[in-house]
Amino acid sequence: MAMVPGRSAASEFGEKIPGDHVDAPELRYFVMALFFIFGGVTSLNDVIIPKLKELFTLSYTEAMLVQFCFFTAYAMIGIPGAMLVRKVGYMRAATIGLLIMIAGCLAFIPASQTATYWQFLVAYFVLAAGVVIVQVVANPLISLLGKPETNSSRLTFAQAFNSLGTTLFPIAGAVLILGSLATVSARDLTGPALDAYRRAESAAIVHGYLGIAVMLALVAAAVWMFRNSLPAERHDGERSGGLGLDLLGRARFGYGALCIFLYVGAEVSIGSLVVNYLMQEHVMGLPEQSAGKLIGVYWGGAMLGRFIGSAVLRAVNPGVVLAFNSVAAIGLIALSISTQGYVSGYALLLVGPMNSIMFPTIFSLASEKLGTRAADGSGIINVAICGGAIVPLATGALADAAGGNLGIALVLPAVCYAIIAGFGLFARKPAVI
Numbered sequence: 001m002a003m004v005p006g007r008s009a010a011s012e013f014g015e016k017i018p019g020d021h022v023d024a025p026e027l028r029y030f031v032m033a034l035f036f037i038f039g040g041v042t043s044l045n046d047v048i049i050p051k052l053k054e055l056f057t058l059s060y061t062e063a064m065l066v067q068f069c070f071f072t073a074y075a076m077i078g079i080p081g082a083m084l085v086r087k088v089g090y091m092r093a094a095t096i097g098l099l100i101m102i103a104g105c106l107a108f109i110p111a112s113q114t115a116t117y118w119q120f121l122v123a124y125f126v127l128a129a130g131v132v133i134v135q136v137v138a139n140p141l142i143s144l145l146g147k148p149e150t151n152s153s154r155l156t157f158a159q160a161f162n163s164l165g166t167t168l169f170p171i172a173g174a175v176l177i178l179g180s181l182a183t184v185s186a187r188d189l190t191g192p193a194l195d196a197y198r199r200a201e202s203a204a205i206v207h208g209y210l211g212i213a214v215m216l217a218l219v220a221a222a223v224w225m226f227r228n229s230l231p232a233e234r235h236d237g238e239r240s241g242g243l244g245l246d247l248l249g250r251a252r253f254g255y256g257a258l259c260i261f262l263y264v265g266a267e268v269s270i271g272s273l274v275v276n277y278l279m280q281e282h283v284m285g286l287p288e289q290s291a292g293k294l295i296g297v298y299w300g301g302a303m304l305g306r307f308i309g310s311a312v313l314r315a316v317n318p319g320v321v322l323a324f325n326s327v328a329a330i331g332l333i334a335l336s337i338s339t340q341g342y343v344s345g346y347a348l349l350l351v352g353p354m355n356s357i358m359f360p361t362i363f364s365l366a367s368e369k370l371g372t373r374a375a376d377g378s379g380i381i382n383v384a385i386c387g388g389a390i391v392p393l394a395t396g397a398l399a400d401a402a403g404g405n406l407g408i409a410l411v412l413p414a415v416c417y418a419i420i421a422g423f424g425l426f427a428r429k430p431a432v433i
Contacts, residue, residue, distance in 0.1 A: 030091075030094075030141075030222070030223055030226060031138060031141050031142065031158060032158065032161045033219050033222075034094065034134050034135075034137070034138045034219075035138055035158050035159060035161040035162040035165070036161045036162065036164055036165040037101075037134070037165060037215070037216065037219060038131045038134050038135055038138070038162070038165070039159075039161070039162030039163060039164070039165035039166045039169075040165030040166060040168060040169035040212075041101070041127065041131060041165075041169070041212065042070070042131065042166065043165070043166035043167075043169055043170050043271065043295070043299055044169045044170060044173050044208070045066055045067060045070060045124070045268075045271075045272070046170055046271045046272055046274065046275065046295050047169075047170050047173035047174055047275075047292055047295065048066060048173070048205060049063050049064070049066050049067070049272050049275075050063075050275045050276060050288060050292070051201075051204075051205065052066065052117065052120060053276075054288075055115075055197075055198050055201055055202065056117045056198070058117075059396075059400050060273075060276075060396035060397075060399045060400050060404070060409075061393065061396040061397045061399075061400050063272075063396065064272060064392045064393045064395070064396035065121055065393070066120070066121065066124055066272075067268055067272055067388055067389060067392040067393070068389040068390075068392070068393045069121040069122075069124045069125045069128070069389070070124045070125065070127070070128040070388070070389070071128065071264070071268070071385060071386050071387070071388030071389035071390075071392075072125065072128075072386060072389045073125050073128035073129045073131070073132050073386075074128070074132050074382050074383055074384075074385040074386040074388070074389070075383050075386035075389070076129075077128075077129045077132040077133065077382075078132055078136065078379050078380065078381075078382035078383035078384075078385070078386075079245075079379045079380070079383060080379075081093070081097070081132050081133040081136040081379055081382060082136055082376055082378060082379025082380075082382075083379070084096065084133065084136075085136055085137060085140075085378075085379075086376075089227075090137045090140075090141060091137075091223055091224075091226055091227040091228070091229060092224075092227050093133055093136070093137050094133070094134055094137040094138075094223050095220050095223050095224045095227065096133060097130045097131070097132070097133030097134035097136075097137065098130060098134060098216050098217075098219060098220035098223065099130070099220055100126065100127075100129050100130030100133065101127055101130030101131060101134070101213075101216050102130075102213045102216045102217060102220070103126055103130070104123055104124070104125075104126035104127025104128070104129070104130055105123075105127060105209040105210065105212050105213035105216070106209075106210075106213060107119075107122065107123035107126050107127070108120070108123045108205060108206045108209045108210075109206055109210075111123050111202070112199060112202040112203055112205060112206045113199065115195055115198035115199045115202060120202075120205075127209075132382055132385075135378075135382055135385075136378050136379055136382050138158075139155065139363060139378045139381070140377075140378045142155045142158050155360035155361075155363060155364055156306050156309045156310040156313055156356075156357050156360040156361065157306065157307070157310035158360070159306050159356075159359060159360045160303055160306035160307045160310065162306075163299060163300070163302045163303030163305075163306050163356070164303050166299035166302065166303070167296050167299040167300040167302075167303050168296075170292065170293075170295040170296055170299060171293055171295070171296040172208075173208060173292070174289055174292030174293045174295065175289070175293075176204060176207070176208055245380070247373065247376060247377055247380055248380065252365070252366060252368070252426075252427060253366050253367070253377065253380075255366070255423050255426060255427070256362050256363070256365055256366020256367070256381075256423060256427065257366060257380055257381060257383075257384040258384070258419070258423075259362045259366075259419065259420045259423045260359065260362055260363065260366070260381050260384040260385060260387065261384040261385070261386065261387030261390075261391075262387055262391070262416035262417075262419055262420055263355075263358045263359060263362060263387070263416065263417075263420055264359070264384075264385045264387045264388040264391075265387035265388055265390060265391020265392060265413070265416055266329075266391060266412075266413035266414075266416035266417055267355050267358075267388075267413075268387075268388040268391070268392050269391050269392040269395040269409075269410075269412065269413045270298070270348065270351055270410070270413055271295065271298060271299070272392050272395075272396075273395070273396075273399070273406055273409065273410075274291070274294070274295060274298055274348060274349070275288065275291045275292050275295065276291075276406065277345070277348060277406050278291040278294060278345050279291050280406070282340045282341075282344075283340065283341065283344045283345045284341070284342060284344075284345040294345075294349060297346075297349045297352065298348075298349045298351070298352035299352060300352070301349065301350060301352035301353035301356070302352040302353060302355050302356045303356075304353065304356070305352070305353035305354070305355070305356025305357065306356045306357065306360075308356075309321070309356050309357035309361075312357075313357065313361065317428050318357075318361045318364065318365060318424075318427075318428075319361075319365060319423075319424045319425060319426070319427045319428025319429075320424065320425075320428055321357060321361065321424070322357065322358060322361045322362065322365070322420065322421070322423070322424030322427075323421045323422075323424030323425050323428075324424075325354045325355075325356070325357060325358060326354070326358070326417045326418070326420045326421035326424060327417075327421050328354045329351050329354035329355065329414075329417045330414050330417045330418060330421075332347045332348065332350050332351050332354065333347075333348065333351060333410050333411075333413065333414045333417075334414070335347040336348040336407075336410070337407035337408075337410055337411075348410070358420065361424075362420070362423065363381055365423075365427040366381065366427070367381070391412065391413070391416065394412060395409045395410075395412050395413065396409070398411075398412055
């Protein structure tokens with residue numbers, strides 16, 4: 001999105017800024033870049049999981065520890081991240097988050113040199129800690145850039161740039177990371193030969209994250225330059241009760257936070273299993289790299305759905321759209337597990353477009369009328385994103401318990417979507433303070 005001199009950030013979204021919102025044109029580059037980066041970094045896990053699963057001969061449950069460590073950071077850092085925003089402001093907090101992400105990328109270097117799985121997990125946690133802080137900043141900023149009644153549409157449009165990152169990063173990762181796998185398997189090696197193989201193959205992971213670290217450094221420098229762009233930002237620290245947990249007492253916000261937990265868990269579960277799912281003989285029987293490239297269909301569908309959804313949400317009740325997409329996701333999962341071949345594979349991939357509007361719509365519906373407590377609400381919502389740690393781990397355990405039957409494991413994400421559909425119907429009416 002190009003910045004036009006003399007126009008406000010909200011006018012780029014086709015709106016006039018109300019008096020209690022921010023007129024800061026330079027934030028357009030900042031917000032879109034942040035959504036792009038943390039989306040791409042998060043989805044890259046879907047490529048790394050099959051890589052590490054092969055290198056360390058892991059079960060599905062053990063492989064899902066990548067997502068567990070990554071998304072556990074949301075539970076631990078979400079509220080402190082909101083407190084940091086209240087203390088130092090949006091722009092400075094974003095810079096801190098980006099620097100922590102750089103530290104996480106660099107942590108992959110010693111993990112690769114020792115070829116130890118738990119060190120990779122530590123690196124993912126550090127990287128995710130920075131992602132959480134950046135996300136705590138980015139979501140409320142969208143609310144500051146226009147009218148409250150169009151928050152769902154505006155946040156969905158911004159999330160499209162998040163999806164652009166989730167589409168491009170896995171495709172590049174499949175080529176650079178999965179493509180480096182040798183013809184030999186870790187299962188065929190032992191002792192020093194196995195250690196050497198793991199170090200050599202994990203080097204591709206390091207190279208990818210070093211490239212990301214350079215990108216993050218450039219963005220951090222740009223964000224720091226605009227650290228004083230929001231001199232009038234307000235955060236209600238006195239009413240927050242310190243952690244903001246009192247917000248969960250509001251039925252709408254509490255139900256919405258639960259649905260963020262379930263949505264992220266369902267989306268990450270499917271994304272984490274899709275490579276192995278498409279490799280199954282009764283589905284598509286694809287080689288690993290080819291299956292990895294198709295992750296772009298899953299996330300690319302979400303990207304297109306968000307651009308379309310940003311327009312639809314201006315004309316159709318957001319709660320109704322959320323309920324419709326949730327039911328459609330359930331139907332696609334049912335179609336996938338009850339069929340074979342390309343129908344089965346693409347039915348699962350098409351859950352991506354159904355996911356498109358879910359996070360921004362749930363976030364906006366849950367956060368209606370939070371006002372100056374937006375940072376507190378964002379912190380709680382980001383804690384709820386730890387569903388990406390719990391649900392995938394449970395899905396992996398279900399797959400192992402079913403003897404590797406991934407179709408049975410997909411029933412759990414379907415249950416998550418059913419609960420989200422209920423929230424859409426519940427929140428279709430305007431919030432009452």
